[in-house]
Amino acid sequence: MSLEVPLIAQEAEYRELMLAALGGDGASYRILLQGLTRHLRGYFARRLDPAAAEDAVQESLIAIHARRATYDPSQPFTAWVYGIARYKLIDEFRRMKRRPTVPLEDAGALFAADETSAALARRDAEKLLAALPQAKRDLVRDVKLDGTPIAEVAARTGLSESAVKVTVHRALKSLGGTLGKRHADR
């Protein structure tokens, strides 16, 4: 199935948005790019692996933006977008052919442990924990990050097991609140 089939149904709507965008209307442009992104994701997801697909989506969006003067309003808009997407797909295939591949015996080693993301997660968690008071922070780190058994933590701190659980639970809940607020701020 090609991009054209679902995209062409919205030809009139997208063309209007494009004409507004070419006139400098940012709001229309944003709606257009968001709509096109959905079509582009579908198009590339069927043809590339997920990471390459999202790269190709972004490449296409940048190309649509940078080359928007090449859209002729007397021509179909969806054909123009499809032309760009197809070109970016071919470009991606060409790059894949040139890219050196990892020999099969090394592939296991490459994917055996995803240490980067674990380290990044740990770093993000530490950043969040900094928002907590010292005592709570230590409890959360011990229980949730290091995986120390509750009984052991309780024995070390002199708290009851249920007190440890409740403190950790409340601390995480308050962290959830901070995190939510930060997202809302952005």
Added chain:
Amino acid sequence: MQTDELIAALSEAPQPVSRLTMAGWIALGLAGGILGSIVLLAATIGVRPDLAAAMAGGPFWMKFFYTLALAALGVWIVDRIGRPGVNATRPMLLLMLPVIVILALAAAELGAVGAAEKRLLLLGRSSNVCALLIGFLAIPQFLGVFWAMKKMAPTHPRLAGAAAGLLAGSMAATIYAFHCRESAAPFVAVWYTSGILLTTAVGALLGGRILRW
């Protein structure tokens, strides 16, 4: 960068884009190329000494309009091929028209003379340099047209390069007519066309390398 962030960045206060933007690039590229070719012509091989007299006669304009027609179609093709999703088949097919006309004129001239003169009509006095000089004069045209083409979005880089080479060669040949003293249609049909085919081929080679985006 996240795709959402990218969209937000791109759609924040987009610059208005005129419908004439691409026409402007082509015009600017051609203007630069024409100026460059004229300077190159004046500085090297020069204008034919009998230009004023020649411009009063038909053969000069036969050459001039043959190559100018190819150049006009070249502009049309370049304008279409630089846009994704747009078909350039029609102007490419129309290229046959001026070629058919010049071949018909050439056939008529050749049919009217004997075997010895046929050779003269075909080879003239400059058949060995004509195509190469057109290629030489096309250098500034190449710079101008490829500059414009680089700003466009050709989805078939080699074909786009060929179109740019065709336009560059046709413009160069039009300017070459101010130097060239040949007046036979068979000569023009063979050697002017060869010069333009040469630049078209060079354009296709260059296009595959430099028209990627």
